[in-house]
Amino acid sequence: MKHLSAANKYFWKYRKRLLIGAFFVIASNYFGVLAPEITGYIVNKVQQHLPGAAQVNNKTTYNSTVNFFVAWVEKLNFTQVVLVCSLTILLLALLRGLFMFMMRQTLIVMSRLIEFDMKNEVYNHYQQLDAGFYKVNRTGDLMNRISEDISRVRMYTGPAVMYFVNLVSLIAFCVVNMLRKDVYLSMMVLAPLPILAITIYFVNTLIHKKSEQVQGALSDLTTNAQESYSGIRVIKSFVQEKAMLYFFKANSETYRKNAIGLAKTEAIYFPSMTLMVGLSTLLTILIGGNMALEHPDKIGIIVEFVIYINMLSFPVTAIGSVASMVQRAAASQKRLNEFLQTTPNIQSPAPTAADTQQLNGDIAFNNVSFTYQHTGIQALKHFNLTIKEGQKILVLGRTGSGKSTMAQLLLRFFDANEGNITINGKDLRNIPLHNLRNNISYVPQDVFLFSDTVAGNISFGLPHIADMNTITHAATMAGIHQELSDLPNGYETMVGERGVTLSGGQKQRLSIARALIKQPRIMVFDDCLSAVDAKTEHLIINNLYKVMENKTAILITHRIFTVLNFDQIVIIDEGTIIEQGTHAELMALKGYYAELYQMQMSQDNAA
Numbered sequence: 001m002k003h004l005s006a007a008n009k010y011f012w013k014y015r016k017r018l019l020i021g022a023f024f025v026i027a028s029n030y031f032g033v034l035a036p037e038i039t040g041y042i043v044n045k046v047q048q049h050l051p052g053a054a055q056v057n058n059k060t061t062y063n064s065t066v067n068f069f070v071a072w073v074e075k076l077n078f079t080q081v082v083l084v085c086s087l088t089i090l091l092l093a094l095l096r097g098l099f100m101f102m103m104r105q106t107l108i109v110m111s112r113l114i115e116f117d118m119k120n121e122v123y124n125h126y127q128q129l130d131a132g133f134y135k136v137n138r139t140g141d142l143m144n145r146i147s148e149d150i151s152r153v154r155m156y157t158g159p160a161v162m163y164f165v166n167l168v169s170l171i172a173f174c175v176v177n178m179l180r181k182d183v184y185l186s187m188m189v190l191a192p193l194p195i196l197a198i199t200i201y202f203v204n205t206l207i208h209k210k211s212e213q214v215q216g217a218l219s220d221l222t223t224n225a226q227e228s229y230s231g232i233r234v235i236k237s238f239v240q241e242k243a244m245l246y247f248f249k250a251n252s253e254t255y256r257k258n259a260i261g262l263a264k265t266e267a268i269y270f271p272s273m274t275l276m277v278g279l280s281t282l283l284t285i286l287i288g289g290n291m292a293l294e295h296p297d298k299i300g301i302i303v304e305f306v307i308y309i310n311m312l313s314f315p316v317t318a319i320g321s322v323a324s325m326v327q328r329a330a331a332s333q334k335r336l337n338e339f340l341q342t343t344p345n346i347q348s349p350a351p352t353a354a355d356t357q358q359l360n361g362d363i364a365f366n367n368v369s370f371t372y373q374h375t376g377i378q379a380l381k382h383f384n385l386t387i388k389e390g391q392k393i394l395v396l397g398r399t400g401s402g403k404s405t406m407a408q409l410l411l412r413f414f415d416a417n418e419g420n421i422t423i424n425g426k427d428l429r430n431i432p433l434h435n436l437r438n439n440i441s442y443v444p445q446d447v448f449l450f451s452d453t454v455a456g457n458i459s460f461g462l463p464h465i466a467d468m469n470t471i472t473h474a475a476t477m478a479g480i481h482q483e484l485s486d487l488p489n490g491y492e493t494m495v496g497e498r499g500v501t502l503s504g505g506q507k508q509r510l511s512i513a514r515a516l517i518k519q520p521r522i523m524v525f526d527d528c529l530s531a532v533d534a535k536t537e538h539l540i541i542n543n544l545y546k547v548m549e550n551k552t553a554i555l556i557t558h559r560i561f562t563v564l565n566f567d568q569i570v571i572i573d574e575g576t577i578i579e580q581g582t583h584a585e586l587m588a589l590k591g592y593y594a595e596l597y598q599m600q601m602s603q604d605n606a607a
C-alpha cells in the first residue's frame, strides 16, 4: 500500500474534484436512503387503510427530512398521500441518478486526468534515462508499465475511490436508519453481509490470478505469432512451417486451458453472488415476517429493510473488488516507482549563458577506458586521440574493436570509467547534454526511421519541418534525392512501419540526409554506408567532402575510402589504437591498414 502514496500528489492536485465528487456520492446516497423510509411509511398507511385492519399505534422514528415530509402529508387524505408519496419516491430516484451522474463526471474524469498526467510523467522520465537503462530493460516491459500498469493505478484513483466513498456513506446512512428502526432485525439481516464481502474478496483474488495466467499465455501466443510473421522468410527457407505450427499449437493449448479455467470460475462466481444476496433478502423476509405476525405495525419496516438490503448488496460485493483493485494498483505502482526512482547515470549540468555557444570540434579522448556495466565487456582501454577543429578522421578496425563505443562516448550515451573526453578543452560532463548533442550530427549504425513522411524523417533534428529546397539539398548530398522523388508521393510518402519499405541502403542514405540537414560543426558517421554499392558510396563520399569542408568529421567504417584526404586514419583493435597517421604514413608502416588496403584494391580490381 505504501507504494500508492506516489499517487497522493495527484489527489492533491485534483483535490477540488475529489471533494466535489465525494459530496456528490454522499448526496446521491442521502437521497437514495430517503426512498425506503417513505416506502415504509406508505406501506404502513396502506396496511392501516385495509378493511378490517387493526388500528395500531405507529411510533416509527424517521430521519428529520422524512419527519418533516410525514408531518406535511399527514394533513392530506389517503389518496393524496399515496399519490404524493409515489411522486416523491420517483423524484428521489431522479435526484439520486442525477448525483450519481455528477459523481462519475467528477471522480472518473479525475482518474482519467490523473492517468494522463502519470503517462506524461513516466514518458518524460523514460526520455531522461540513459542508454544503459535501455540496454537492461526490455521494450515490452517499458510499454507495459506505461500502459497496463498506469491503467491499473487509474482503477485505484477513480473507481476504487468512488466505490469506497459510496460504500462508506451508504452503509452509514442505511445502518443508522436500520438501527433506529429495529436493532435486533438490523443485526440479523446485516450478519451475512461481511461473509459475502470476504468470500467475494477471495474469489476475486482467484479470478485475478487466473486472468493473469490467461494474459501471460496470450502474450506468449502473440509474441510467438509476431515472431513467425516477422521471420516468415527464415521459417520458409529452412522448411520449418510444421515445427512452428506445433510450437504455436502448444502455446494455443496452454491459452485454451487457462481461458476455460477462468470461464469456469466466473461461471460459478456470478450466480453464487446473486444467490448470497438473495439469501440475505430471504432472511430479512423470514425474520421480518415472523415479527410482523406479532407486531402488525412493523410491516412497513420489513419492506424498508428489504430495500436496504438490496441497496447494500452491490456496495458490499464491491468491497472485494475494491480490495483487489487496490492490491493490483499497489503492485503496478511499485513497478512504476522502480523506474520513476531510477536516476539517469548521465547527468546534465545546468546550462549557463556560455553553454549555448557552438562547439567547434577540438576533440580529445584522454586515456579513456570504458566497460559495459551489464556485460562486463571492456570496449575501450586507455584510448587516446586528439582531433583538431575541421579535421577529418577515418576510424577503421575489426568488428567488435570498439569503434561504435568511441562514438557513443562522444555523444555521452555512456560516461567513461577512466579518463575523460573534452571538446574545446571542456570536459563533456560539464557541457549540457542538449548543447552537446545539438552540436553533433550522428548517423548510427542501426538506422531507425519513424512512421512519418520522408520529409518529416529528414527534418527530424530540426525544430520545424524544413523547406523543400533544404530537404532536397540534404537528400542530394546523401545521394538519394532521385529515389525519393520517384516514390509514389515523393517526399510526402510515408515510411517506417506504416509506410513504404525502403531498402537497407536507402534507409542509410535517408539517415545521412537527416544528419546533414542539421549542419552542426561535428559529424559522426558510424558505418553508415555498409549497405550501399561501391558507385553510390563513391558519390556520397565526394558529396560529404564538400559538406564537411569546414567541419570536424569522424567516419567509422570497415572499408578504406581513398577518395577523401583524411587528416588522420586511426586503426582500433581491442579498444586501443594500434596504428595512426595519414594514408601515406600507414602504407609505409605496412601493418593492418596496408594489408587491408591491398586486399581491398585487389577485390575492387577483380570486381
Ligand SMILES: Nc1ncnc2c1ncn2[C@@H]1O[C@H](COP(=O)(O)OP(=O)(O)OP(=O)(O)O)[C@@H](O)[C@H]1O
Pocket: 135, 372, 375, 377, 378, 379, 397, 398, 399, 400, 401, 402, 403, 404, 405, 406, 445, 527
Ligand atoms: N550495448 C552494449 N552492451 C554490452 N556490450 C557491448 C555493447 N555494445 C558493444 N558491446 C561490446 O563492446 C565491444 C565493442 O563493441 P563496438 O560496437 O564498439 O565495436 P565496433 O568496432 O563498433 O564493432 P562493429 O564494427 O561490428 O560495429 C564488443 O565486444 C561488443 O560486444
